[in-house]
Amino acid sequence: MIDANPNAFEHGFSKGGQTKEHAILARSMGIEHIIVAVNKLDLLEWSRTPYDTISELLIDFLEGIGFKEENIITIPISGLQGDNVFTRSQREALSWYTGPCLIELLDEMNLAGKNMKKPLRVVINSVFNSTTGQLRNLCFSGRVEHGIVEKDKKYVVMPACAEVLVKGAKKEERNFY
Numbered sequence: 001m002i003d004a005n006p007n008a009f010e011h012g013f014s015k016g017g018q019t020k021e022h023a024i025l026a027r028s029m030g031i032e033h034i035i036v037a038v039n040k041l042d043l044l045e046w047s048r049t050p051y052d053t054i055s056e057l058l059i060d061f062l063e064g065i066g067f068k069e070e071n072i073i074t075i076p077i078s079g080l081q082g083d084n085v086f087t088r089s090q091r092e093a094l095s096w097y098t099g100p101c102l103i104e105l106l107d108e109m110n111l112a113g114k115n116m117k118k119p120l121r122v123v124i125n126s127v128f129n130s131t132t133g134q135l136r137n138l139c140f141s142g143r144v145e146h147g148i149v150e151k152d153k154k155y156v157v158m159p160a161c162a163e164v165l166v167k168g169a170k171k172e173e174r175n176f177y
Contacts, residue, residue: 004054027065029121029123036054038055041076042078046094058074059074075097084097086103088101118146119146121144125140125141126140126141151166
């Protein structure tokens with residue numbers, strides 16, 4: 001979700017902005033398809049120029065971090081007014097956009113399923129300290145994205161090269177602790 005207001009977009013896209021940070025994080029997690037919803041174009045009277053500028057900058061950046069051009073979709077929306085979110089906009093000022101609405105794009109995405117043969121990749125959901133008797137352990141929980149986690153098996157967490165022991169796993173939810 002990108003704010004089309006010039007100052008908001010520039011702030012989010014600057015060196016320390018969350019737009020780039022979140023895109024890099026998404027790509028590092030193995031996400032291959034991305035929809036860029038350029039929001040608040042209603043405040044700019046549905047001008048195509050800011051939409052094209054933002055789309056071009058983001059597509060260049062996203063390709064530079066490993067997304068393929070055919071897996072990047074941009075769409076002009078107004079979250080507040082609902083244009084191009086659940087239904088295609090009928091506004092004359094937005095007649096230049098002839099593509100699907102956001103929900104149609106999401107419904108049409110062909111996403112690959114989990115691949116248990118790939119190397120183990122886990123998304124960490126929470127980290128906490130646990131005290132058992134005299135031992136203090138750093139514990140974490142997460143969701144398996146690829147590969148297989150087995151109870152009582154040791155793994156190496158990168159980039160710290162820390163060895164961990166899996167004490168439990170919930171197979172049906174692909175969660176572990």
